[in-house]
Amino acid sequence: MRPEEGDGSSVAPGFHTMWSELRPVGRHPGTGGYRRFAWSGADAECRAWFAEQARRRGLVHEVDRNGNQWAWLGNPAAGDAVVTGSHLDSVPDGGAFDGPLGVVSAFAALDELRARGVRFAKPLGIVNFGDEEGARFGLACVGSRLSAGRLTAEEAHRLTDADGVTLPRAMEAAGYDPDAIGADPERLGRIGAFVELHVEQGRALDLTGDRVGVASAIWPHGRWRFDFRGEANHAGTTRLADRRDPMLPYAETVLAARRNARLAGAVATFGKISVEPNGVNAVPSLVRGWLDSRAADRAALDTVVTGIEQAAHEYAEAHGIRLDVVRESFTPVVEFDHALRDEIARILGGAATGLRVPVLGTGAGHDAGILSGTVPTAMLFVRNPTGVSHSPAEYAAEDDCVAGVTALADVLEGLACR
Amino acid sequence: MRPEEGDGSSVAPGFHTMWSELRPVGRHPGTGGYRRFAWSGADAECRAWFAEQARRRGLVHEVDRNGNQWAWLGNPAAGDAVVTGSHLDSVPDGGAFDGPLGVVSAFAALDELRARGVRFAKPLGIVNFGDEEGARFGLACVGSRLSAGRLTAEEAHRLTDADGVTLPRAMEAAGYDPDAIGADPERLGRIGAFVELHVEQGRALDLTGDRVGVASAIWPHGRWRFDFRGEANHAGTTRLADRRDPMLPYAETVLAARRNARLAGAVATFGKISVEPNGVNAVPSLVRGWLDSRAADRAALDTVVTGIEQAAHEYAEAHGIRLDVVRESFTPVVEFDHALRDEIARILGGAATGLRVPVLGTGAGHDAGILSGTVPTAMLFVRNPTGVSHSPAEYAAEDDCVAGVTALADVLEGLACR
Numbered sequence: 001m002r003p004e005e006g007d008g009s010s011v012a013p014g015f016h017t018m019w020s021e022l023r024p025v026g027r028h029p030g031t032g033g034y035r036r037f038a039w040s041g042a043d044a045e046c047r048a049w050f051a052e053q054a055r056r057r058g059l060v061h062e063v064d065r066n067g068n069q070w071a072w073l074g075n076p077a078a079g080d081a082v083v084t085g086s087h088l089d090s091v092p093d094g095g096a097f098d099g100p101l102g103v104v105s106a107f108a109a110l111d112e113l114r115a116r117g118v119r120f121a122k123p124l125g126i127v128n129f130g131d132e133e134g135a136r137f138g139l140a141c142v143g144s145r146l147s148a149g150r151l152t153a154e155e156a157h158r159l160t161d162a163d164g165v166t167l168p169r170a171m172e173a174a175g176y177d178p179d180a181i182g183a184d185p186e187r188l189g190r191i192g193a194f195v196e197l198h199v200e201q202g203r204a205l206d207l208t209g210d211r212v213g214v215a216s217a218i219w220p221h222g223r224w225r226f227d228f229r230g231e232a233n234h235a236g237t238t239r240l241a242d243r244r245d246p247m248l249p250y251a252e253t254v255l256a257a258r259r260n261a262r263l264a265g266a267v268a269t270f271g272k273i274s275v276e277p278n279g280v281n282a283v284p285s286l287v288r289g290w291l292d293s294r295a296a297d298r299a300a301l302d303t304v305v306t307g308i309e310q311a312a313h314e315y316a317e318a319h320g321i322r323l324d325v326v327r328e329s330f331t332p333v334v335e336f337d338h339a340l341r342d343e344i345a346r347i348l349g350g351a352a353t354g355l356r357v358p359v360l361g362t363g364a365g366h367d368a369g370i371l372s373g374t375v376p377t378a379m380l381f382v383r384n385p386t387g388v389s390h391s392p393a394e395y396a397a398e399d400d401c402v403a404g405v406t407a408l409a410d411v412l413e414g415l416a417c418r
Numbered sequence: 419m420r421p422e423e424g425d426g427s428s429v430a431p432g433f434h435t436m437w438s439e440l441r442p443v444g445r446h447p448g449t450g451g452y453r454r455f456a457w458s459g460a461d462a463e464c465r466a467w468f469a470e471q472a473r474r475r476g477l478v479h480e481v482d483r484n485g486n487q488w489a490w491l492g493n494p495a496a497g498d499a500v501v502t503g504s505h506l507d508s509v510p511d512g513g514a515f516d517g518p519l520g521v522v523s524a525f526a527a528l529d530e531l532r533a534r535g536v537r538f539a540k541p542l543g544i545v546n547f548g549d550e551e552g553a554r555f556g557l558a559c560v561g562s563r564l565s566a567g568r569l570t571a572e573e574a575h576r577l578t579d580a581d582g583v584t585l586p587r588a589m590e591a592a593g594y595d596p597d598a599i600g601a602d603p604e605r606l607g608r609i610g611a612f613v614e615l616h617v618e619q620g621r622a623l624d625l626t627g628d629r630v631g632v633a634s635a636i637w638p639h640g641r642w643r644f645d646f647r648g649e650a651n652h653a654g655t656t657r658l659a660d661r662r663d664p665m666l667p668y669a670e671t672v673l674a675a676r677r678n679a680r681l682a683g684a685v686a687t688f689g690k691i692s693v694e695p696n697g698v699n700a701v702p703s704l705v706r707g708w709l710d711s712r713a714a715d716r717a718a719l720d721t722v723v724t725g726i727e728q729a730a731h732e733y734a735e736a737h738g739i740r741l742d743v744v745r746e747s748f749t750p751v752v753e754f755d756h757a758l759r760d761e762i763a764r765i766l767g768g769a770a771t772g773l774r775v776p777v778l779g780t781g782a783g784h785d786a787g788i789l790s791g792t793v794p795t796a797m798l799f800v801r802n803p804t805g806v807s808h809s810p811a812e813y814a815a816e817d818d819c820v821a822g823v824t825a826l827a828d829v830l831e832g833l834a835c836r
């Protein structure tokens with residue numbers, strides 16, 4: 001469904017209303033992409049929208065110490081709540097679906113269950129995790145990491161955006177209390193099962209011809225910073241032989257990353273770079289490139305990254321460049337809860353939809369991956385016909401989005417109403 | 419001479435006083451490099467310093483319509499003035515000498531001539547050209563280009579810095595009138611000969627073992643922008659086969675530029691890059707790289723740049739990337755005035771210094787190159803033992819700086835006093 005669309009609904013009209021309300025928020029008029037960064041004005045609009053959805057449905061709305069938003073139906077104190085949701089923030093010039101599809105589908109699935117007239121045996125929660133993409137402060141899933149105790153308040157307080165604004169100052173400016181952040185076992189303890197619905201970010205479902213899939217695992221992945229340090233110099237007057245130009249080993253390393261990833265069936269990307277002094281007529285003194293790499297298992301990932309690092313050190317030495325490689329983050333493989341996954345497969349396999357629901361791995365990190373160490377967690381994926389995500393061209397067909405809502409409603413009914 | 423030094427003078431004490439006054443202006447405490455950008459606070463401090471030097475020496479100080487500063491000894495109305503000087507602005511984190519050495523040496527040479535007790539037969543001018551490096555608005559030699567009619571006021575009004583501030587707004591904020599800018603034939607018409615002294619930006623004098631050289635020509639040079647456009651995508655989930663990643667052909671093009679330049683005995687540099695969205699977990703949609711290339715003659719430069727462009731188009735096509743190459747600027751070869759050069763060689767060859775003064779070409783653009791189309795122009799270079807420039811490590815030995823002042827004084831005496 002393109003964000004512009006929304007007529008001819010086969011689900012509750014609220015589904016399309018929600019999309020039309022979210023559509024303009026944080027959308028850049030030039031690129032058509034979304035810029036919903038943590039604690040920005042667009043983020044505040046998304047949060048206000050979430051609170052309003054909760055209010056319209058008579059849910060109890062609350063914001064936890066880390067800025068995550070929750071909407072509750074029933075009292076979750078007993079620790080057996082069924083929770084669904086995702087995030088509303090975006091990467092720079094991201095698409096409409098990554099995040100919002102899970103939140104919109106959560107409210108739409110509740111509407112669907114109410115239309116079915118089901119009776120809830122357990123409390124239901126809908127969540128919007130803050131700062132999932134990490135677009136502003138460089139660390140993904142800050143909201144869920146803090147709550148799960150996977151990021152300390154001290155570490156979070158040191159996060160700084162490109163303009164030098166720290167996370168605490170950004171929270172404060174948005175009206176939140178940065179001194180309150182930290183682990184939140186009491187609130188996560190309310191959750192009996194967490195199910196996150198997300199647009200697929202590859203083409204696995206498209207290749208098998210299925211609308212909806214269930215996640216098996218999140219690939220291990222990490223980020224490494226490569227600092228190539230040479231010597232700034234005049235680009236017009238310095239003989240090639242006298243140069244120590246860090247752009248050259250950087251370029252060679254970019255190509256080595258692709259080769260190593262291809263050989264291992266993994267992925268490796270240099271998508272972010274920072275150059276000093278970054279002048280047209282200056283040989284750079286510093287080229288800093290960030291490597292993102294992921295593979296199906298730890299051994300494959302180690303092989304890829306070690307290969308890239310070794311090649312980079314050889315290139316750097318050949319050009320008289322000093323190279324430092326820093327691992328900025330690493331997330332081991334996440335195996336989602338097997339019992340919950342099997343139950344979801346059973347629910348969907350027996351549902352009236354008659355859907356075939358393949359089980360697939362993914363290279364993307366999610367709040368569900370963070371929470372999976374603390375509570376039983378599962379993910380549903382909705383087909384992405386181009387595989388494109390983190391781009392204004394990110395896209396899912398309306399029929400597939402509707403199938404996602406129905407599947408999520410079935411799962412919630414199966415988990416919370418029986 | 420390092421900017422920290424300045425004792426044990428063998429020239430007038432004013433030379434060292436001038437260096438100590440300039441030393442802290444616009445110097446970044448972290449990098450030790452200079453950030454004296456056009457119309458900034460540091461630029462204003464440099465300008466105030468220049469005006470004060472003129473005042474101390476009883477020279478008539480004036481600022482022309484384009485913000486260039488002049489200090490006059492005698493009335494230049496007859497059109498036969500001998501003018502020397504350079505610029506005081508810097509590249510980002512530039513060195514202490516590129517620019518300031520020519521201005522400081524100009525005042526020091528005047529002091530030296532007064533100490534010698536010479537009588538001036540022609541008026542003498544000292545100039546500080548504005549915005550030579552083009553660090554802020556991306557175009558070099560804005561002050562001299564405007565005055566020489568090589569840049570129109572309309573073109574200059576469209577120049578914009580990285581923060582979106584236009585040149586007119588920046589001038590206004592610094593207290594200057596942007597509506598006044600434009601060609602200034604009357605003021606340039608005062609000049610009978612212009613001599614710019616500059617630290618060498620390569621190692622030619624170091625390799626021949628000479629302190630001072632005379633410029634023969636400035637190599638033709640140009641800047642080209644390479645826009646590689648692919649498709650933004652998720653770096654964790656998009657199969658390598660489904661990617662259109664512009665970083666890959668960019669990397670191949672960086673390496674092709676070095677190969678082509680080496681084969682042609684030219685220089686080619688990718689020192690500036692801009693990436694969108696520039697996220698660690700995003701395949702880029704756009705990689706924009708700027709090529710700076712220079713060669714001894716036009717044919718060699720054409721060969722190099724054509725070779726790089728052809729290679730880049732092949733790489734782009736292989737990766738499914740759209741490539742647009744835009745020539746952003748081009749400056750043909752500048753042959754300095756032969757008669758003036760010969761006269762300077764005669765003066766220095768016959769001087770008491772007994773210096774051997776080699777004649778050398780340079781890959782760097784200068785205000786002298788801009789003016790050479792309008793008035794007889796020459797350049798003196800002072801030895802740079804490392805060849806490093808546009809860097810905090812830029813350096814010239816004190817003895818060589820002193821030899822430069824003496825040579826400049828000899829030249830001014832030869833041109834203005836006989």
